[in-house]
Amino acid sequence: MIINLIDYLRDRLQTVKYCCYGVMTFIVIWSMSVDTSHAHTWAEKMIPGFWSLFGLGSCAIVIMVARWYGKSGIQAREDYYDN
Amino acid sequence: MTISFIHPALIMIVGACLLPLVRGPFRKPYMFLVPLLTFIDVIYLSQHAGTYGVFQFMNWELTFGRVDRLSMIFGFIMALMAIIGTIYGMHVEDEWQHIAAWFYVAGSLGVIYAADYITLFLFWEMMAFASTFLIWARKNDEALAAGYRYILVHTFGGVVLLLGFVLRYQATGDLSFVQLDVASPELYTWLIMIGLMLNAAVPPLHSWLPDAYSKATAIGAVFMCAFTTKTAVYTLIRSCSGFEVLIYLGVIMAIYGIIYAVMENDIRKLLGWEIVSQVGYMVAGVGIGTSLAINGAAAHAFAHILYKGLLFMAAGSILTTTGRQKLTELGGLYKKMPATMIFMIIGGLAVSGLPLMSGFISKSMIITAAFESHLLWAGFALTFVSAGTFLAAGLRLPYLVFFGKNNCSEETWKNADDPSWNMQLGMAIGAFLCIFLGCYTPFLYNMLPNTDVVFHPYNAYHLSETLQVMAFTGFGFYMLRKYVMPQNTISLDMDWFYRMGGRAFLWTVKNPLQWFDTALSKFYKSVGISCLMTTSRFWSWFDWNGIDGLVDGTARCVRAIGRRATIVLQRGNIQQTIYYTVSFAAVLLVAYVWL
Numbered sequence: 318m319i320i321n322l323i324d325y326l327r328d329r330l331q332t333v334k335y336c337c338y339g340v341m342t343f344i345v346i347w348s349m350s351v352d353t354s355h356a357h358t359w360a361e362k363m364i365p366g367f368w369s370l371f372g373l374g375s376c377a378i379v380i381m382v383a384r385w386y387g388k389s390g391i392q393a394r395e396d397y398y399d400n
Numbered sequence: 401m402t403i404s405f406i407h408p409a410l411i412m413i414v415g416a417c418l419l420p421l422v423r424g425p426f427r428k429p430y431m432f433l434v435p436l437l438t439f440i441d442v443i444y445l446s447q448h449a450g451t452y453g454v455f456q457f458m459n460w461e462l463t464f465g466r467v468d469r470l471s472m473i474f475g476f477i478m479a480l481m482a483i484i485g486t487i488y489g490m491h492v493e494d495e496w497q498h499i500a501a502w503f504y505v506a507g508s509l510g511v512i513y514a515a516d517y518i519t520l521f522l523f524w525e526m527m528a529f530a531s532t533f534l535i536w537a538r539k540n541d542e543a544l545a546a547g548y549r550y551i552l553v554h555t556f557g558g559v560v561l562l563l564g565f566v567l568r569y570q571a572t573g574d575l576s577f578v579q580l581d582v583a584s585p586e587l588y589t590w591l592i593m594i595g596l597m598l599n600a601a602v603p604p605l606h607s608w609l610p611d612a613y614s615k616a617t618a619i620g621a622v623f624m625c626a627f628t629t630k631t632a633v634y635t636l637i638r639s640c641s642g643f644e645v646l647i648y649l650g651v652i653m654a655i656y657g658i659i660y661a662v663m664e665n666d667i668r669k670l671l672g673w674e675i676v677s678q679v680g681y682m683v684a685g686v687g688i689g690t691s692l693a694i695n696g697a698a699a700h701a702f703a704h705i706l707y708k709g710l711l712f713m714a715a716g717s718i719l720t721t722t723g724r725q726k727l728t729e730l731g732g733l734y735k736k737m738p739a740t741m742i743f744m745i746i747g748g749l750a751v752s753g754l755p756l757m758s759g760f761i762s763k764s765m766i767i768t769a770a771f772e773s774h775l776l777w778a779g780f781a782l783t784f785v786s787a788g789t790f791l792a793a794g795l796r797l798p799y800l801v802f803f804g805k806n807n808c809s810e811e812t813w814k815n816a817d818d819p820s821w822n823m824q825l826g827m828a829i830g831a832f833l834c835i836f837l838g839c840y841t842p843f844l845y846n847m848l849p850n851t852d853v854v855f856h857p858y859n860a861y862h863l864s865e866t867l868q869v870m871a872f873t874g875f876g877f878y879m880l881r882k883y884v885m886p887q888n889t890i891s892l893d894m895d896w897f898y899r900m901g902g903r904a905f906l907w908t909v910k911n912p913l914q915w916f917d918t919a920l921s922k923f924y925k926s927v928g929i930s931c932l933m934t935t936s937r938f939w940s941w942f943d944w945n946g947i948d949g950l951v952d953g954t955a956r957c958v959r960a961i962g963r964r965a966t967i968v969l970q971r972g973n974i975q976q977t978i979y980y981t982v983s984f985a986a987v988l989l990v991a992y993v994w995l
Contacts, residue, residue: 319741320735337874337875340871341872341875344864344868347864348868351860351861351864352860352861355859355862356861357779366868368864368868369872371784371787371868371869371872372868372871372872372876373873373875373876375783375787375788375869375873375876376787376788376791376872376873376877377876377880378784379659379662379784379787379788379791379792380662380876380877380880380883381880383662384884386659386663390892391663391892392891393889393891393892395889397890397892398899
């Protein structure tokens with residue numbers, strides 16, 4: 318059943334993608350209407366969709382730092398410790 | 401009211417000792433019963449807070465049973481995880497794995513209820529040694545080497561802890577395991593903290609974790625991921641809460657772990673890095689030290705044991721059925737292992753802190769505590785890591801294992817299947833609890849150690865914050881996914897220093913030292929031995945000609961005199977002989993009388 322559902326969704330990737338974009342847009346718009354009195358800093362109150370930008374930035378930074386760090390010699394071939 | 405105190409660890413130990421005797425159809429019910437009894441004992445104890453099991457040993461008072469709110473919540477989750485782990489591993493025939501696992505759980509429970517350093521140390525070492533056997537049980541060369549590394553690192557940690565509490569005993573005469581004076585730390589405070597910190601895998605003492613957990617057996621890793629680090633978090637809460645350096649270490653740890661998790665190819669190592677990262681939250685919480693932060697650390701440890709156990713169970717299922725654990729050898733498995741996929745996704749979403757999941761209600765406590773303590777940098781850094789966590793465990797891992805490019809060999813694909821009923825049951829219980837905790841917050845919140853704070857995770861602002869971070873992390877992953885594809889590599893880490901250091905030591909022994917030794921023996925052979933030979937030749941000559949000559953000469957002399965006397969005195973004439981004899985006797989007689 319689950320397999321069929323996944324296959325069904327995979328056959329309609331474009332639709333799934335648009336649905337995801339729809340959800341993201343909804344979340345951002347809804348977040349603007351949320352009471353920000355619990356916010357910790359001014360940035361959260363002033364910048365609309367602050368946490369969206371923060372999430373996207375974080376994700377990009379993690380990926381890029383990991384890539385740069387790995388390429389800088391940390392990622393070694395698998396038999397590195399073998400003699 | 402007096403209650404009968406039976407230490408939960410004792411049930412596990414006796415159970416483990418009797419396990420080899422229980423065979424055939426009784427084995428499985430027995431294996432279910434022992435952790436269940438332990439769990440019931442823990443619940444019974446939590447109704448009766450107090451101090452039990454106090455013994456006098458030499459000059460010291462050993463306390464085996466300190467039951468308070470903090471030990472209750474940790475005891476509860478450890479005993480619960482013991483049940484889940486045992487159910488998951490029930491099909492394994494090798495009884496040594498179960499015995500090691502149960503001794504390991506007993507060690508953890510022993511540490512949690514211990515109220516003095518000697519008892520703590522006893523169980524601390526029991527944990528380290530028992531868990532080593534869970535690695536060795538894999539029975540291949542890699543696991544053997546990893547097991548040795550693991551036990552050596554933990555022995556080092558144990559020695560540092562021992563040094564710390566012995567110094568403290570010398571300075572204060574106190575062995576009780578209580579909050580240390582972290583405002584003005586002494587050398588022993590640091591040593592105790594480092595000893596405990598090593599078990600929590602705080603950098604730079606963390607490399608043993610991904611190394612060992614990825615080499616252990618499937619059920620070994622399920623047990624290991626729950627007990628060592630979280631017991632260490634418990635001990636840190638108990639002794640070092642409010643120690644400021646832990647905030648920095650915790651945040652560094654959270655970031656460090658997530659960067660390595662994103663680079664990792666081995667799924668169980670990836671999960672190991674995730675543990676480092678998640679335990680970072682708890683360590684930071686301990687460092688912040690407010691009531692909310694300590695509650696957060698305890699809650700996160702509780703939730704973490706369940707979702708990480710679930711993730712390791714799912715990874716163990718993949719390993720058990722396919723024999724593979726590298727992302728470059730897996731992929732597209734949703735068609736073959738749909739149940740495992742669901743469990744892994746639930747675990748991944750729980751660790752990422754999706755609302756209605758356990759991670760959401762625990763992680764946010766620590767982040768909120770950081771913001772409330774005006775540690776904005778820590779709060780933002782931990783939120784940053786939660787985006788990374790969703791990326792590594794909630795998106796990248798399930799995507800590359802179950803969807804994505806199919807890297808399976810024909811054999812892997814053929815063998816891939818959902819695991820046996822007991823493994824699925826273990827995962828189902830874990831998954832249920834991950835969702836249950838997230839949906840019904842009082843279950844966890846009522847158990848938390850500090851009752852003076854209340855926390856409500858489900859407010860609109862917090863929900864919008866989490867959903868935004870997660871949604872846009874997902875978007876970021878979709879856009880940048882080609883940069884996080886798995887590669888056939890291993891990531892070098894702090895263990896490089898001791899692995900290569902060990903090699904350098906071996907090289908030093910093998911090359912310069914051995915060369916010196918060989919040279920010395922050659923020198924000895926050519927110079928020493930010939931000197932010795934010459935000397936001994938001289939003495940042999942001296943002995944032969946000097947000493948023997950003297951002795952032989954004397955003997956020859958006596959013989960010659962004897963012969964001459966015989967010739968002169970004994971000529972064969974009887975009268976002469978009688979005459980000589982009587983004269984000699986007369987001379988003797990006269991001499992005797994006169995003298």
